[in-house]
Amino acid sequence: DAGITQSPRHKVTETGTPVTLRCHQTENHRYMYWYRQDPGHGLRLIHYSYGVKDTDKGEVSDGYSVSRSKTEDFLLTLESATSSQTSVYFCAISDSTVNYGYTFGSGTRLTVV
Amino acid sequence: GIQVEQSPPDLILQEGANSTLRCNFSDSVNNLQWFHQNPWGQLINLFYIPSGTKQNGRLSATTVATERYSLLYISSSQTTDSGVYFCAVGSSGSARQLTFGSGTQLTVLP
Numbered sequence: 237d238a239g240i241t242q243s244p245r246h247k248v249t250e251t252g253t254p255v256t257l258r259c260h261q262t263e264n265h266r267y268m269y270w271y272r273q274d275p276g277h278g279l280r281l282i283h284y285s286y287g288v289k290d291t292d293k294g295e296v297s298d299g300y301s302v303s304r305s306k307t308e309d310f311l312l313t314l315e316s317a318t319s320s321q322t323s324v325y326f327c328a329i330s331d332s333t334v335n336y337g338y339t340f341g342s343g344t345r346l347t348v349v
Numbered sequence: 350g351i352q353v354e355q356s357p358p359d360l361i362l363q364e365g366a367n368s369t370l371r372c373n374f375s376d377s378v379n380n381l382q383w384f385h386q387n388p389w390g391q392l393i394n395l396f397y398i399p400s401g402t403k404q405n406g407r408l409s410a411t412t413v414a415t416e417r418y419s420l421l422y423i424s425s426s427q428t429t430d431s432g433v434y435f436c437a438v439g440s441s442g443s444a445r446q447l448t449f450g451s452g453t454q455l456t457v458l459p
Contacts, residue, residue: 267445269446269447271449276451278449278450278452279435279437279447279449280449281448284445286445294446295350295448324390326392335397336379336380336382336444336445337382337394337397338382338384338394338437338447339394340391340392340393340394342390342391343390343391343392
């Protein structure tokens with residue numbers, strides 16, 4: 237209902253294969269984020285974007301890359317998936333106005349075998 | 350980086366009880382948000398509250414930025430309140446990038 241969707245919702249992939257997760261928003265928000273959630277670590281920021289083609293690294297960016305060629309889409313790529321990247325991945329958006337409040341997508345559960 | 354500590358880690362209540370969840374943070378913040386993660390994994394934004402007090406129905410939150418803590422109050426709890434409550438903060442240098450606490454697991458019994 238918030239206009240943010242993630243795909244796929246679930247994915248199983250093999251070690252060493254590339255994987256791309258997609259975040260799509262219809263809110264025209266400037267800021268987009270990718271987080272991963274793991275037991276014992278909570279949510280940690282992987283990468284974020286502050287505009288088209290403007291991205292930066294977060295706390296746990298090693299092994300991940302991102303791209304944002306359109307306002308509405310933010311892609312997260314695992315170039316060569318490893319078992320340590322098994323996690324639940326959440327995308328979030330926020331507006332550029334004074335309120336920094338996040339809206340999260342439903343998450344993608346990724347299993348690397 | 351900034352540290353975020355939430356307490357208690359676990360809380361079990363009877364339906365109708367009230368509760369207070371606490372979030373302590375180690376540095377000044379320009380951004381503080383509370384989220385509820387329901388049993389299906391969905392993360393819902395409850396409050397954006399870098400300072401002051403806000404209320405939304407049975408939930409309210411207070412942030413005392415000068416003393417580096419925030420409180421989330423849940424009154425007349427319902428079973429649908431069960432889940433994990435996260436506090437997340439953004440420091441003055443990177444306000445939009447949130448650092449999350451480990452959460453409080455709330456279970457409300459019927």
